[in-house]
Amino acid sequence: MAAPKHNYANRLKGSEKNVWVEFTKLASEPGVINLGEGFPYFQAPEHVVKSLQKAIGSGNKFVHQYTRPFGHPRLIKALSEVYSPLLKRPVDPMTEVLVSVGAFGSLFCIIQGMVNPGDEVIIIEPYFGCYEPMVRTAGGIPVFVPLRPSKHGVKMSSADWKLDPKELESKFSDKTKLIVVNTPNNPLGKVFVQSELEMVAELCKKYDVVCVADEVYEWMTYPGIEHIKIATLPGMWDRTITVGSAGKTFSVTGWKLGWSVAPENLLMGAKLVHQNCVYTCPTPIQEAVAEVLELEIDRRDSVDCYFKSLALELLPKREKLAQVFERLGMHPVVPEGGYFMLADISQMKVDLSDYNKDEPKDFKFAKWMIKEKKLAGIPPSAFYCSEHKHMGENYIRFCFIKEDETLKSAEDILRKWKEESS
8 A cells, every 4th residue: 555655646636537548448449430539530631741751851950959948939930920810910929829738738837827726717518628627736616607508309509509698607706717718619519609709708807807718629610600719809818818739720639739829928827837847849840830830821712721621521521420310319419610529319228237327327328339339439428517417418429530431330330220229
């Protein structure tokens, strides 16, 4: 038995269980079709791969050494050129951009650098799984407010999930330090419309709260859907930290490169955490991402621009998967953005009596589906606080940024399942 002094820090207690670790292991069993994890099952774009090959083989000896801690000069310049028009103001690359180890690392640095013990952080549910443990590790108090579906038992859009204005405001107080707004939302795919963002913005200004805008799926919105940056609303640049991701933008999640864009004073805490944690990010990857961004800036108005083409490539995959779920009676929540889809499992008759009775229904169902049907999804109750897990347990999250062959294999499993059920 370990001596008390050998134990991990008390601030980490409660964060031991991780849905990604658990279900990645389960989905790695032979023969399992994995629609659980959110990364592409196809080769990265050719021009993106070549940019890294070029960086490594360039003959520039300095590309293999440390670069500027807060972001490689060429990269932050490119990010400034991308985000200045999007944010409708000039972005100073040297003071208003921080490059870190993925959006995950960016969020960690922001939360650790901004939150004091006892500070409250509002988290909109369903939320990406890292928000809650990051807040708790910083000594903060997460305060949860759910998006609620306005329909039940039918196919719906992620737009049908809404915040209750009175409930949202009830979560704000003089203790509130941050609110995290994830749009497009993971796992839901909801893209917050202007009126919803204005509601959040007015509350941020009323209660003097900083908004952390997690916008890693910013380029993946489907036709007819507009992604609006909350930082562009009146009075919000001065109180918003916008988070982006090279991995999500260019389908290279293994590169683990992300960034934060904000006024210099809001980035100070994140920079201090970053410089004393990872210090800097891999120079070749930053050089490669810079080159790719420069290319996309030059062809921003072209249909070939990857900022536009990926969503169009994913659209038929989204439509096909939604049709499959609807035929099976697993009414889908069709996302407005991103590459995840929730499917309603409330009508699926499955014997889960052999599984842990203390786990939510969706956890048991997802484990049963992997074992019995060789199909992996993610239980979305993991994206709710303990008091609200019941709101997610009638759904399973599926990822559709996969090869058509993989999606066809999943469709075959679901079709056979329906035939057996009939």
